[in-house]
Each structure stands twice: as structure tokens, then as C-alpha cells.
Amino acid sequence: MEAQTCRGIAVTPGKANSARIQSVPVDELGAGELMLRVLEVGICGTDEEINEGLYGAPPTGMDYLVPGHESLTEVVGVGSGLTGWQPGDLAVPIVRRPCPENCAACARGRWDMCLTGDYRERGISGLQGMLRERMTDHADFVVRVPKTLRDCAVLVEPLSIVEKAIGETLRLQRRSPVPPRSALVTGAGPIGLLATLLLRSRGMEVHLLDRRPKESLKARIATAAGANYIDDSTTTLEDATKGLTFDLAIEASGYAPLLFRALGKLGRNAALVLTGVTAGHHSLSIDVDLMNQELVLENQLLVGSVNAARYHYTAAVADLSRWKKRFPGLLPQLITGRYPLERFTDALQKSPDGIKPVVEVSQA
Ligand SMILES: [Zn+2]
Ligand SMILES: [Zn+2]
Numbered sequence: 411m412e413a414q415t416c417r418g419i420a421v422t423p424g425k426a427n428s429a430r431i432q433s434v435p436v437d438e439l440g441a442g443e444l445m446l447r448v449l450e451v452g453i454c455g456t457d458e459e460i461n462e463g464l465y466g467a468p469p470t471g472m473d474y475l476v477p478g479h480e481s482l483t484e485v486v487g488v489g490s491g492l493t494g495w496q497p498g499d500l501a502v503p504i505v506r507r508p509c510p511e512n513c514a515a516c517a518r519g520r521w522d523m524c525l526t527g528d529y530r531e532r533g534i535s536g537l538q539g540m541l542r543e544r545m546t547d548h549a550d551f552v553v554r555v556p557k558t559l560r561d562c563a564v565l566v567e568p569l570s571i572v573e574k575a576i577g578e579t580l581r582l583q584r585r586s587p588v589p590p591r592s593a594l595v596t597g598a599g600p601i602g603l604l605a606t607l608l609l610r611s612r613g614m615e616v617h618l619l620d621r622r623p624k625e626s627l628k629a630r631i632a633t634a635a636g637a638n639y640i641d642d643s644t645t646t647l648e649d650a651t652k653g654l655t656f657d658l659a660i661e662a663s664g665y666a667p668l669l670f671r672a673l674g675k676l677g678r679n680a681a682l683v684l685t686g687v688t689a690g691h692h693s694l695s696i697d698v699d700l701m702n703q704e705l706v707l708e709n710q711l712l713v714g715s716v717n718a719a720r721y722h723y724t725a726a727v728a729d730l731s732r733w734k735k736r737f738p739g740l741l742p743q744l745i746t747g748r749y750p751l752e753r754f755t756d757a758l759q760k761s762p763d764g765i766k767p768v769v770e771v772s773q774a
Pocket of ligand 2: 514
């Protein structure tokens with residue numbers, strides 16, 4: 411039988427601006443696997459870095475990587491031995507896969523806590539990603555999505571990151587007899603906005619900081635979700651929140667110096683969660699004795715969080731369904747650009763008011 415192929419994006423890791431469209435193989439559907447038609451792929455900073463040649467590794471034995479890790483797909487074929495899946499079902503493949511050593515964390519389904527660091531990630535390292543028309547994947551690594559989420563389920567993957575970061579920190583904060591009530595989110599990109607929606611839906615008071623004007627889309631989404639938006643370019647965080655401290659702070663700006671300002675706004679028993687990998691080598695002079703004192707004397711918690719396990723994806727699906735009712739019309743507004751596959755590199759271009767650009771890989 412002739413091998414199947416489809417159109418996809420390929421990059422040569424380590425080489426800048428190598429993205430091109432080419433024919434890529436479609437694996438045969440194996441037992442326990444799903445054949446997926448890729449509908450949409452969300453683009454983020456990781457894809458930019460991969461196209462700049464700064465990041466990414468192809469699967470063993472291949473000289474190119476298919477990028478794309480935030481996706482929405484449609485089931486078009488169901489492998490033998492699988493029940494419960496049907497053609498037409500919507501599905502989101504999980505990004506990270508267990509390390510070959512199957513370490514104690516990966517063996518428990520917590521590849522997001524992998525102990526060896528040898529995990530593979532679809533579209534990032536060691537596994538082809540979703541910027542191709544068709545792909546197969548094992549059903550164990552595919553999350554089902556209700557059809558009612560067709561217009562926003564491409565946000566499941568970025569939201570899974572937020573579900574983990576906030577869910578686990580709120581669990582850690584149960585050490586305090588008083589539940590957290592107020593939160594500060596720094597950075598109104600997709601992660602910051604999704605964190606804002608999550609915290610608002612949990613009934614918390616949320617202050618979201620960015621450097622865009624109050625009329626900007628980011629500010630309007632935050633305000634519509636009931637958050638207080640602060641434009642750090644016209645007023646400072648410190649002025650806008652004078653007299654206030656926060657029980658929880660989420661750093662999602664990817665600008666490291668901001669984390670110390672967020673730290674300065676933490677109250678007693680509060681936690682600061684870092685979700686962004688920051689670029690560059692900013693240096694800052696800080697009073698580490700004061701920082702130490704505050705962390706100790708105020709029972710403060712500093713948490714780093716990356717990636718997500720399967721249950722964070724299912725939590726993301728459940729929250730998107732709830733938010734459709736809770737925040738009517740808001741979720742699709744986070745998708746600020748739609749590009750066909752051949753315009754993938756246009757989707758990488760940043761604009762100050764852009765939130766989540768999406769590549770429409772194949773039309774439904
Ligand atoms: Zn991403
Ligand atoms: Zn592992």
C-alpha cells in the first residue's frame with residue numbers, strides 16, 4: 411500500500427526562519443489509536459522560539475520538526491480495540507509524553523513532574539506536533555472535548571497550564587485556615603487572561619496588570635470578567651493598589667523583574683506562582699535579607715509550575731464549558747487572529763493587542 415502523506419509545516423531545529431510547508435507522512439492507524447484531522451493550532455512564544463532556531467528537537471532519525479502543540483482536532487478514524495470514540499468527536503492531544511525511563515512521576519501519569527527531564531513534547535521536542543492536516547495518536551494521550559466548545563477548545567492546552575499552576579497552589583494554600591480571596595495577575599496574555607477567568611469563576615477578587623490602555627481588548631476582557639484592570643504604563647501597580655495586599659499572585663508576563671514587584675504586594679500566608687519562562691538575563695539588585703524575612707515571617711510561598719497532567723486538561727475542558735455560561739461571548743474574543751496553514755509565519759508576528767493567534771489547519 412502506498413504511504414499516505416498530508417500537508418504540514420516543517421522547521422529545521424537550530425536554523426532560524428526555516429519554516430516551510432511540505433508533505434509529511436501520515437502514520438497508519440494502529441490498535442488503540444485515533445486518526446485525527448487537525449482543525450486548529452494555537453500559536454505561542456514557544457513556536458516563535460522554535461522558528462527562530464533557539465529551541466526544539468526533531469524526532470530521532472528525522473531532520474525536521476513539525477511544530478504546533480496547542481490544538482483542536484476531529485476524530486476521523488478509530489483504531490481497533492477502542493470503544494467510546496466516534497468519527498466527528500472533537501479531541502485535544504496532550505503535549506508532553508512520559509520519559510523513556512518511565513520515571514516514578516511519569517509512571518504515575520505525572521509527566522508534568524518528570525524526574526529525568528527526558529520527556530518528549532509534541533511539536534517541541536522528540537515528537538511531531540500538530541501543524542499538519544492529519545496525525546495519529548494513542549487514545550491514552552487524547553482528551554475528548556464536547557462539540558459545544560468548537561469555537562474555543564483550542565484554548566484547552568494553555569488553560570491546562572493555568573489549571574495546574576493555580577489548582578496546585580490553592581491546594582498548597584490550604585495550610586492557611588483562611589482561604590485566599592484576592593489575587594494579582596501580572597501579564598494579560600493568554601495565560602494571564604485565562605488565570606483571571608479561572609480566579610473570577612472561583613469567586614476571587616482579581617487585579618490584572620499589563621501595559622495596554624483601558625480601551626484595549628485585553629483590558630475589556632478583564633473588565634467583562636469582573637477583574638480590576640491596571641495599565642502599568644500610565645499608573646503603577648504600587649499606586650493603583652496602595653493599601654492592598656494579595657493572597658495569591660500569578661506572574662504571567664514573562665518579564666522577570668516584575669516577579670519581585672509582585673512579591674512586594676503579597677500579604678500574609680500568600681503565594682506567588684511563576685508560570686512564564688523569561689527570556690534574557692535581567693539583573694536586579696534586591697535586598698535578599700528582607701525577602702527572606704518576609705517569606706518566613708509572613709508564611710509566604712513561592713511556586714514554579716510548568717506543563718500539565720491529563721487531569722488538568724479535563725479540568726480545562728470542564729471550565730471552558732462552565733465559562734461559556736458564566737462569561738457569555740468572552741472566550742472566542744481571546745482568539746485574535748486566524749491564519750491558513752500557508753500563512754503560519756504571519757501567525758508568529760506579535761502585535762500589542764493580539765492575544766491568541768490560531769492557524770486553521772483544515773476546514774471543518
Ligand atoms: Zn504554547
Ligand atoms: Zn519521567
